[in-house]
Amino acid sequence: MNQCDTVVSSASSEAQRLARLALLQVVDTAAEPFFDALAAAAQAIAGTPIALVSLVDERRQWWKANIGLPGVSETPRELAFCAYTIQGDAVMEVRDAPADPRFHDNALVTDAPNIRYYAGAPIVLPDGLRMGTVCVIDQRPRALEPAQLQALQQLAKVAAEGLEQRRVMLEREAANAQLQQRLRESEAFLERTGRVAGVGGWEVDVASGTLIWSDQTCRLHDVPPGYRPSLTEAIGFYPLEARAVITEAVDACVRDGTSWDLELPLTSATGRRLWVHSTGSVEHVDGRKRLIGAVQDVTDRHRAVDALAASERKFRKMFQYSLGLICTHDMHGRLVSINPAAARSLGRSVEQMEGRSLVEFVRPERHAALRGYLSRMVLDGQDSGVIELVAGDGSLRHWQYHNVLDVESDATVVLAHAQDITNQYRQEKQLLEWSFTDPLTNCYNRRFLDELDKRDPSVRWGCIVVDLDKFKLVNDTHGHQRGDEVLVQMAWFLNQPLRTQDRLVRLGGDEFLVLLHQASQAQLDALKRDYMGASEDAPIRFTLGTALRQDGEALAAVVDRADHSLYSLRRARRGTGTSDQR
Numbered sequence: 001m002n003q004c005d006t007v008v009s010s011a012s013s014e015a016q017r018l019a020r021l022a023l024l025q026v027v028d029t030a031a032e033p034f035f036d037a038l039a040a041a042a043q044a045i046a047g048t049p050i051a052l053v054s055l056v057d058e059r060r061q062w063w064k065a066n067i068g069l070p071g072v073s074e075t076p077r078e079l080a081f082c083a084y085t086i087q088g089d090a091v092m093e094v095r096d097a098p099a100d101p102r103f104h105d106n107a108l109v110t111d112a113p114n115i116r117y118y119a120g121a122p123i124v125l126p127d128g129l130r131m132g133t134v135c136v137i138d139q140r141p142r143a144l145e146p147a148q149l150q151a152l153q154q155l156a157k158v159a160a161e162g163l164e165q166r167r168v169m170l171e172r173e174a175a176n177a178q179l180q181q182r183l184r185e186s187e188a189f190l191e192r193t194g195r196v197a198g199v200g201g202w203e204v205d206v207a208s209g210t211l212i213w214s215d216q217t218c219r220l221h222d223v224p225p226g227y228r229p230s231l232t233e234a235i236g237f238y239p240l241e242a243r244a245v246i247t248e249a250v251d252a253c254v255r256d257g258t259s260w261d262l263e264l265p266l267t268s269a270t271g272r273r274l275w276v277h278s279t280g281s282v283e284h285v286d287g288r289k290r291l292i293g294a295v296q297d298v299t300d301r302h303r304a305v306d307a308l309a310a311s312e313r314k315f316r317k318m319f320q321y322s323l324g325l326i327c328t329h330d331m332h333g334r335l336v337s338i339n340p341a342a343a344r345s346l347g348r349s350v351e352q353m354e355g356r357s358l359v360e361f362v363r364p365e366r367h368a369a370l371r372g373y374l375s376r377m378v379l380d381g382q383d384s385g386v387i388e389l390v391a392g393d394g395s396l397r398h399w400q401y402h403n404v405l406d407v408e409s410d411a412t413v414v415l416a417h418a419q420d421i422t423n424q425y426r427q428e429k430q431l432l433e434w435s436f437t438d439p440l441t442n443c444y445n446r447r448f449l450d451e452l453d454k455r456d457p458s459v460r461w462g463c464i465v466v467d468l469d470k471f472k473l474v475n476d477t478h479g480h481q482r483g484d485e486v487l488v489q490m491a492w493f494l495n496q497p498l499r500t501q502d503r504l505v506r507l508g509g510d511e512f513l514v515l516l517h518q519a520s521q522a523q524l525d526a527l528k529r530d531y532m533g534a535s536e537d538a539p540i541r542f543t544l545g546t547a548l549r550q551d552g553e554a555l556a557a558v559v560d561r562a563d564h565s566l567y568s569l570r571r572a573r574r575g576t577g578t579s580d581q582r
Contacts, residue, residue: 017129027062028062031066039051043068046138051134052065052069054082057077060074061132079107081094081103081115081135082133091153095117097115115139117139119136120135120152123156124160125164134152175415176417201213201294202214202217202234206291207288209230211229217295222270238267246262246278249262253282254282260281261279263278264276275299276295286340325416326417327416330413331374333370338350345397347391352392358389362388363388381404382403382404384403386400386401386421398421400421403417436448443506448503448505449556449559462548463549463558463559463562464545465563466494466542471483485539491504502515524546532544543566544566545562545564545565547559
């Protein structure tokens with residue numbers, strides 16, 4: 001390595017060191033007993049009047065702990081003995097500073113505090129970067145015994161561990177604060193949604209009989225928010241003919257865990273008569289049995305469309321409670337510990353999960369994503385996102401997480417904080433699927449093309465544009481109902497030879513698009529021949545145009561080329577008097 005390379009490498013290392021120091025968030029913070037104790041221990045070991053825990057910044061050295069230099073917290077870096085110490089991993093000892101050519105004219109030697117003796121041990125983090133020193137200073141020449149120098153170096157190792165633990169603690173506090181904020185936002189969202197939808201929540205501690213109503217449940221019963229009725233009083237709001245039904249439902253739920261889903265009449269505290277949709281189920285928390293459920297005013301719906309009651313109930317369930325999910329795992333994904341809430345979220349016990357690898361709870365097609373997550377934890381020390389896990393009953397759960405590294409003794413583990421967002425994830429996915437689907441043919445719609453291009457712009461799509469010949473004549477002659485039937489039948493016809501990874505899109509009124517996944521020209525031509533060979537089975541004549549996506553080409557451009565191919569073929573056919581393709 002030449003001198004230029006050495007300078008560049010040194011500058012790069014210093015930039016990394018300064019970035020690491022900034023990440024610790026320790027410079028210019030208040031004194032802390034841990035670091036003060038390190039300085040006191042260094043002073044006791046060396047028997048010097050001055051002992052410091054020093055951190056070397058870009059332009060200064062700053063003291064996290066200071067014994068013997070009252071009123072002073074930093075010095076310029078160019079005067080700092082510690083700036084020399086952090087250039088290596090060994091203890092640096094200056095026995096007589098005026099006799100050392102590096103320091104004989106240093107202002108800290110020629111003037112206060114009149115340094116004559118200095119010994120400093122570098123604070124080296126696990127990644128090898130040196131943040132500062134644990135050092136001792138005297139105003140007279142001297143020398144420490146080897147055992148004292150070794151003890152000083154051990155204190156520097158303790159300081160390094162303390163800085164790392166301090167950083168982890170700060171990150172953990174930030175993660176907890178973020179989770180608490182999300183919990184508050186989720187609770188507020190549920191309250192707002194409950195108010196708009198007229199859905200209230202409730203829970204009963206079976207052992208004590210204590211009943212808690214949400215504010216919306218109180219409003220539904222025309223009682224003040226925070227009202228706490230007894231279970232008997234709550235059942236008393238139902239008229240006699242419904243009281244026996246709800247009482248039996250509650251008893252069955254307590255007795256054998258049978259949940260209920262009922263619509264019953266109810267009379268509020270002010271005499272207002274209404275119909276309510278009442279749901280309830282049992283759960284066990286910390287060995288205690290409780291009933292939880294929801295109640296909703298469905299008076300208008302019940303009166304107006306009684307036949308739709310079952311369908312409406314499906315979309316008006318109580319939003320699930322946001323629970324804090326916590327676990328730890330090693331750098332290979334093996335679960336070290338997991339709390340009961342997280343285990344319950346996956347339908348398992350703590351004992352069934354501890355010691356097992358995360359890969360056992362992830363579908364094979366998501367293994368690569370799991371490996372990417374573990375790599376980010378190793379490289380970055382933290383990660384946020386959504387992970388998909390398989391529950392004990394085979395269903396998929398989605399956890400939103402923010403995870404950080406936690407260093408305990410010699411074992412490095414990941415401290416994982418998460419909340420279960422499965423319902424929200426499913427709802428968003430369902431809405432997204434609806435927005436990309438043509439309601440008549442169940443094909444994808446044109447909006448789906450933009451999303452498809454965003455998901456993976458590198459897929460080599462083979463495009464076949466299909467235009468229905470004289471479709472307008474079908475509508476004009478036989479009516480739009482027949483036209484809709486033709487479109488549905490044509491979608492079925494086009495979908496028959498397609499594979500799972502291929503896509504069928506309805507571009508417009510009488511135009512479809514077939515997308516062949518990772519296609520070659522031969523595959524595209526073969527599919528075109530298949531369509532033409534089976535054209536007698538199609539409900540209407542059609543014309544095809546094809547194009548194969550080239551590297552870097554936008555999907556919309558490929559569709560345009562296929563479109564031009566189709567219309568060029570149609571113009572050529574008309575010019576020669578040839579009949580339609582089918």
